[in-house]
Amino acid sequence: MIHCEGLVKIFKTDDIEVVALQGLNLTVGQGEMMVIIGNSGSGKSTLLNILGGLDRPSAGQAVVGQWNLLKMSSEQLIEYKRRTVGFIWQNNGRNLVPYLTVLQNVELPMLIQGKADRAYAKELLAAVGLEHRIGSRLTQLSGGEQQRVAIAISLSNRPPLVLADEPTGSVDSATGEQILAIFRRLNRDLGVTIVIVTHDLSVADKVDRVVAIRDGLTSTEWVKRDADSPGSNGEAASDAAPGSDPRFGGKHKEYVVLDRVGRLQIPPDYLEAMQVSGKAVLEFDGKRVTIGPPEDSPPSGRPDRS
Structure with a gap:
């Protein structure tokens, strides 16, 4: 996908x-x-x-x-x-039109496409547990209810x-x-x-x-x-x-995760535990790659810049 x-x-x-x-x-x-x-x-x-x-x-x-x-x-x-693509914002105010009812909000993307499918809009609201709220407006809904309406809206055009x-x-x-x-x-x-x-x-x-x-x-x-x-x-x-x-x-x-040229990001907590910074030593045993600090590195694991 x-x-x-x-x-x-x-x-x-x-x-x-x-x-x-x-x-x-x-x-x-x-x-x-x-x-x-x-x-x-x-x-x-x-x-x-x-x-x-x-x-x-x-x-x-x-x-x-x-x-x-x-x-x-x-x-x-x-x-x-x-x-x-359907999009759901964190800010509920971006998901809903406040002066429309819940049902009208779900139907709005359909109308932009040409024709509302009221039966499908009601089906979506039932799927998110809001079939009893189809006539409500934004101010009458809790934050969780608004987010569930947003989910229904995101699916309105299938x-x-x-x-x-x-x-x-x-x-x-x-x-x-x-x-x-x-x-x-x-x-x-x-x-x-x-x-x-x-x-x-x-x-x-x-x-x-x-x-x-x-x-x-x-x-x-x-x-x-x-x-x-x-x-x-x-x-x-x-x-x-x-x-x-x-x-x-x-x-x-x-x-x-390796990219196509073999680069990877080692988690910071791993590097801190190994005291590796700046440069590292790699060893390959035929099956695994081992990474560690250079043998001549200072105790802090930081490269010697002297």
């Missing part, structure tokens, strides 16, 4: 140039539900805006379904945003891909669980591909695959273990199989 390779995004002003994405690689399968995590400024929101057709990439490759996002005309971009930017960021944990349960059910029942951007690791624990972005690059990936594999039953990470991650209850195996 999504294939990005060497994706670059540069923001320029008169005085400054910021490289938000520095050659990012990402593949997402059709019908997959996955999470992208990263600190503020890592590039995750920039990636989501590019995939949503809200921003143009500067270089590289970005393909969603049949669309090449680097080569689309303005008319094709409009068509892409109308039919291929897109194969839904992008969600911090969908649980403005609600309490119980409501966040309800929203994630809705995502899982819609992913299963409709087969829609769902990509969630978040900094909330509890959200990441609910999906099979998590990709971390750091400094504009995909750095680490976690894939949920099979139910019968060691470390998949929620025991402490210290008792789980090697490579499991305590942030996800020991249920996911951690991988470092």
Whole structure:
């Protein structure tokens, strides 16, 4: 469904140039539900805006379904945003038109396409548990209800891909669980591909695959273990199989992502534990590569600059 390779995004002003994405690689399968995590400024929101057709990439490759996002005309971009992708903002005010009812909000994207399908709009609202709220307006809804309306709106034109930017960021944990349960059910029942951007690791624990972005690059990936594999039953990470991650209850195996020229990002906590900085020694035993500090490095692990 999504294939990005060497994706670059540069923001320029008169005085400054910021490289938000520095050659990012990402593949997402059709019908997959996955999470992208990263600190503020890592590039995750920039990636989501590019995939949503809200921003143009500067270089590289970005393909969603049949669309090449680097080569689309303005008319094709409009068509892409109308039919291929649904977008859910963290700020509920960007998802809803306040003077319309819940039902009218869900029907609005359909009207832009030409004709509203009221039966399908009601079906979507029932799917998110809001069939009793079809006549309500924005001020009459809780934050969680507004976000559920936003999910229904994102699906109103039957897109194969839904992008969600911090969908649980403005609600309490119980409501966040309800929203994630809705995502899982819609992913299963409709087969829609769902990509969630978040900094909330509890959200990441609910999906099979998590990709971390750091400094504009995909750095680490976690894939949920099979139910019968060691470390998949929620025991402490210290008792789980090697490579499991305590942030996800020991249920996911951690991988470092290699780009097409063999570069990878080693997690900062690994480098700190090894006291490696600036340069490192690599050794290959025929099966594994081992990395460590140079033998002549000072105790701090920092390169000698004398």
